[in-house]
Amino acid sequence: MSTDTRFVSDDYALSVGPPSLTEPIDSQNVHEIAEYPVAEVLTSLLAVPGVRPIGEAGTRWAGWTAAWEWGDRLILFEDIEELGDEGLFGCVQLLCDCYVGDVFKIWEALRARHSGLWLIDPNGWLQTPMSFLAKYTFDPSWRTSDVLALARGIRGEGAYDRLPILADALEEAGCDNFDLLDRCRRQEPHVPGWWVVDLILRTA
Numbered sequence: 001m002s003t004d005t006r007f008v009s010d011d012y013a014l015s016v017g018p019p020s021l022t023e024p025i026d027s028q029n030v031h032e033i034a035e036y037p038v039a040e041v042l043t044s045l046l047a048v049p050g051v052r053p054i055g056e057a058g059t060r061w062a063g064w065t066a067a068w069e070w071g072d073r074l075i076l077f078e079d080i081e082e083l084g085d086e087g088l089f090g091c092v093q094l095l096c097d098c099y100v101g102d103v104f105k106i107w108e109a110l111r112a113r114h115s116g117l118w119l120i121d122p123n124g125w126l127q128t129p130m131s132f133l134a135k136y137t138f139d140p141s142w143r144t145s146d147v148l149a150l151a152r153g154i155r156g157e158g159a160y161d162r163l164p165i166l167a168d169a170l171e172e173a174g175c176d177n178f179d180l181l182d183r184c185r186r187q188e189p190h191v192p193g194w195w196v197v198d199l200i201l202r203t204a
Contacts, residue, residue, distance in 0.1 A: 003101030005136050011122035014107065015091035016083070019116045024131045024195050027124045034116025038082060041089040042066075044113045045077060048106050068106060073098035075106065091120065100136040104129060130179045131195050137177070138199055144173045151200040163196065 017027070019034050038061055045051055045066060055065035061080040068075040074097050081090035096103060103119070108129065110117050118126040127135075150166045153159065167184035175181060184196055 003099060003104060003133065003137060005100045006098075007100045007103060007136060008097045010093070010095045012094045012096070012103075013091040013120050014077075014094065014110065014117055015120040015126065016089055016116050017118045017120075017126045021118060021126060021128050024125045024127050027120060027126055030126070033083070034114070035083070036089045036114050036116070037087055038080065038089045039087075041110070041114055041117070042080075042092075044110055045092075045106075048109045051077075051106070068098075068102070070098075070102070073102055075102065094119075100133065104133060130183065131199075134177060134180050134196075134199055138180075139175070142170055142173045142175045143200060144169070147173055147200060151197045155194075155197050155201065160194065166196070166200075 015027070016034050016036065017025070017030050018032050042064065046053060048068070050070060051066055051068045053064070053066050055063050055078070057064035060082065064080055065076065065078040067077070074095075076095040077092050078095065079093040081092075082088060083090045094103070107117070107119060111129075118128070119132050120126050146169045147166065150162065150169050154162050154166065163184040167181045170184070171181060180196065
């Protein structure tokens with residue numbers, strides 16, 4: 001599967017978080033948050049090719065809305081939230097009927113200027129670019145009996161040292177996602193890669 005997978009959702013937002021992130025993290029566990037003025041982030045958003053304002057900002061940015069359109073693909077940016085009373089950016093809601101790759105490209109263009117911007121999912125988890133892409137481009141055919149057995153064993157026993165073996169099984173199943181395979185093969189005790197196992201074991 002590829003980044004031209006259709007993505008229809010109103011459950012995601014672009015949110016501030018840590019300046020750097022290697023794994024998804026529950027937003028409730030974030031202790032360091034990058035600080036960007038709302039106007040600065042929105043100026044960067046409007047500088048992304050194809051993004052245009054469609055609503056003017058009122059008090060506390062109420063009513064500010066922008067849109068990105070390409071053919072039958074659309075992303076709306078609205079419902080801005082601030083951090084406290086200091087005019088700092090908190091998040092902006094995304095209403096998407098586009099491709100996964102469209103969201104990714106706009107997000108990466110923003111992160112080139114504001115590295116602490118992350119996609120926050122419906123469960124309140126800040127996603128990394130790799131975890132977001134993998135979630136929506138993971139081919140179900142890669143969930144072979146061997147892959148599922150390994151993933152269940154890793155999860156049940158907390159044996160994340162077996163991730164390289166899981167990578168081999170994924171590759172044998174036809175997985176050609178280099179980033180996903182590389183993530184499994186990197187031995188970083190402080191970054192266990194549990195989300196890869198979650199991705200394999202989810203039924204949807």
